[in-house]
Amino acid sequence: MKNKGGRPSKYKKEYCAKVYDYLATTDKANMELPMIEGFARYLNVARRTLYEWRDKYPEFLHTLDEIMTYQKMQLVNDGIYGGKEVNATIVKLLLQNNHDMRERQDVKTEVKIDYNTLTDDQLDKVIEQKEKEAGVH
Secondary structure, X not given: OOOOOOXXXXXXXXXXXXXXXXXXXXXXXXXXXXXXXXXXXXXXXXHHHHHHHHHXXXXXXXHHHHHHHHHHHHHHHHHHHOOOOOOHHHHHHHHHHHHOXXXXXXXXXXXXXXXXXXXXXXXXXXXXXXXXXXXXX
């Protein structure tokens, strides 16, 4: 792809394969979490440059996806099997912010009824429902 003025791009197709060399340096044993910022440092370019390459070179999109996939896998595995070195709060924060994982909250709402405002028919229905819930026949 011909560059239209400005400084020529440092992008090389080999960078797509180099992501696996980078990922080999990142794991719990190396105390290194796979990150896009880390890959940028590995290639000696700015993080912003990687996002520009992602937008300009379709094959590079997969490269950044691989980093985020490895990051998610490491966070989940560390969170489950990590031991004492793992900071669960940081793992949770990264999974929520980077990987759309959220805590599920079951919310049960209870409707407050002002029994003084009910008609006799409405009150009979409420009593019937409450007896049914309580198993009274």
